[in-house]
Amino acid sequence: MASRPDDLPDDRPSGDPERDAVPIGTVLSGRRREGRAPAVPGRAAxxxxxxxxxxxxxxTATRFQRSVAIVDLLIIAFFVASPVIQGWRGFLWIDYSIAVLLALDLGARALAARRLSKWALRPVVWVDFVVLATLLAPAWMVNLGFLRILRLWTLSQNDFFWRFLRRHGRQDWEDAARAIVNLVTCLFVITGFVYIAFAGAGSGIENWIDALYFTVAAVTTTGFGDVTLPGTLGKLTSIVTMIVGISLFVRLAQALFRPFKVSFRCPRCALMRHEPDAVHCKACGHVLAIPDDGGN
Known part of the structure; x- marks a missing residue:
């Protein structure tokens, strides 16, 4: 029988509690050197x-992420249609079912996080909790229902979609696609707020389409004038809508027309934006090793 190396911990009890209390790191290190896989607790695995x-x-991960993304897109479609179908008899059943799915997703992501405290501080997590609250208490938080569409923004923070573009050689579309998602999210959030706050208040907004019409006119600063929001709150809403709209359109124009650059962190100066074929960092001259699949 081969003898154990002297530098490995002996797993046999000696009867002495202090001697038997071998640090777990020492045991795992010994197992690795023996060629045995370290035992991983079931919960950690x-x-x-x-x-x-x-x-x-x-x-397997790609298929799972694709399935989650499809479900998320269906949920977002339901959120967009919610103002129109709220009176439908099965609306609440779908609403609570989505709440269960979102709660399970949040719980799974929390368990998968390496550091729960860092995960909980992410803005996308806060947004998801707000969306979940509007789903769990639709009767009490009906005036905040328009915030549900923010789920579209949290979905856009998922790297799965952008990996799909990169895999197909369309990474130059990423900035423009992100800008479009931000613009669409803004349109639907403002539309929902306008519909909740001003519908039926003598503003000419009788339904959700009227609210969308006003929002598009304000965001584009066209302002046809046939639909105006009454009172001080209406004027402030119009001002904020126009300012936000101009900012988002400028961001979209920059993404569409400025030269494409890749995102790669320089190890020396941390500059993130570089030319696709850059060999050296333009800020510090450090040699870069930007990944390239040869598709360009």
């Missing part, structure tokens, strides 16, 4: 599998 599904790039 389960969390690792969850993390692999949400952020992995393998076949």
């Amino acid at each position: 389960w969390r690792n599998r969850l993390r692999g599904l949400y952020v992995g790039t393998g076949g």
Whole structure:
């Protein structure tokens, strides 16, 4: 029988509690050097599998992320249609079902997070909790229902969609696509607020389409004048809508017309934006190794 190396911990109990209390790091190190895989607690292994599904790039992870993305898109379609179908008899059943799905998704992401405190401080997580609250208490938070469409913005923060573009050689579309998502999200959020706050108040807004019409006219600063919001709140809403709209359109124009640059962190000066074929960082001259799949 081969003898154990002297530098490895002996797993056999000696009867002495202090001697038997071998640090877990020493045991795992010894197992690795012996060629044995270190034992991973069941809960940690389960969390690792969850993390692999949400952020992995393998076949199983990609299929899982694709399924989650499809469900998210269907949920967003329901949110967009909510003002029109609120009177439907099965509306609340769908509403609560989506709340359950979103709660399960948030719980799974929390378990998959490496640091729960850091994950909980992310703005996208706060937005998802607000959306969940409007789903769980639709009768009490009906005036905040327009915030549900912010789920579209949180979905756009998922790297799955942008990896899809990069995989197909369309990474130059990423900035423009993000700008379009931000603009569309803004349009629907403002439309929902205008509909909730001003519908039926003598403003000419009788339904959700009227609210969307006003929002588009204000965001584009066209302002046809046939629909105006009454009172001080209406004027302030119009002002904010125009300012936000101009900002988002400028951002979209920049994304569409400025030269495409890749996002790659320089190891020396941390500059993020570089030319696609850059060999050296233009700020500090450090040699870069920008990944390139050869598609360009």
